[in-house]
Amino acid sequence: MMHKQRMKGIGRFGILMALVVMLAACGRAPSAQVYSRQQAQRQLSVYYGTVLAVAPAVIEGGQTGLGAVTGGVLGGVAGHSVGGGHGQALATVAGAVGGLLLGSVVEEGAGRREALELTIELDSGELIAVVQVADETFVVGDRVRLVRGADGEVRIRQ
Numbered sequence: 001m002m003h004k005q006r007m008k009g010i011g012r013f014g015i016l017m018a019l020v021v022m023l024a025a026c027g028r029a030p031s032a033q034v035y036s037r038q039q040a041q042r043q044l045s046v047y048y049g050t051v052l053a054v055a056p057a058v059i060e061g062g063q064t065g066l067g068a069v070t071g072g073v074l075g076g077v078a079g080h081s082v083g084g085g086h087g088q089a090l091a092t093v094a095g096a097v098g099g100l101l102l103g104s105v106v107e108e109g110a111g112r113r114e115a116l117e118l119t120i121e122l123d124s125g126e127l128i129a130v131v132q133v134a135d136e137t138f139v140v141g142d143r144v145r146l147v148r149g150a151d152g153e154v155r156i157r158q
Contacts, residue, residue: 031135032155039149047146049128053119054138057131060112118156120144130154 082088114134121127130146136158138144147155 032132032157033135039153042149045148047122047124047148049120049122049144049146051118051138051140051142051144052121052127053117054140055117055119056134057115057117058112059115059131059133118144120146120156122146128154130156132156 115131116134116138117129117131118138119127119129128146132155136156138156138158142158145157147157
């Protein structure tokens with residue numbers, strides 16, 4: 001009977017951690033081609049330039065705390081379903097701490113995105129560098145359009 005309870009708890013833990021991964025994946029960095037509602041129907045400035053350099057980069061995942069909290073709660077629930085008495089209390093605490101740490105790591109990793117660092121010479125002669133999600137392909141010499149919002153957010157488009 002005890003063995004079945006442990007297996008049931010481990011199975012629940014696996015399902016619950018999969019949910020944490022899915023929740024964390026929702027917080028991914030936006031595409032250079034996707035605008036938020038707040039950015040829509042706003043005046044944007046447009047500049048033109050030439051790509052001088054393209055280098056790979058990584059945009060780190062966000063840390064909203066949702067992954068850590070969810071992981072901690074789910075780990076505590078899973079740990080509570082293991083054992084009995086003092087062992088159950090220890091398993092609950094260990095599950096909560098482990099879930100908290102794992103949930104935090106999963107949230108950050110799920111939001112991590114491959115990016116490009118683009119160095120551009122604007123037609124005005126100004127040199128700028130922009131890091132953005134690698135959802136378009138750029139090569140040295142490409143003519144590009146730089147779209148800048150009032151908040152300073154910049155997107156490089158072909």
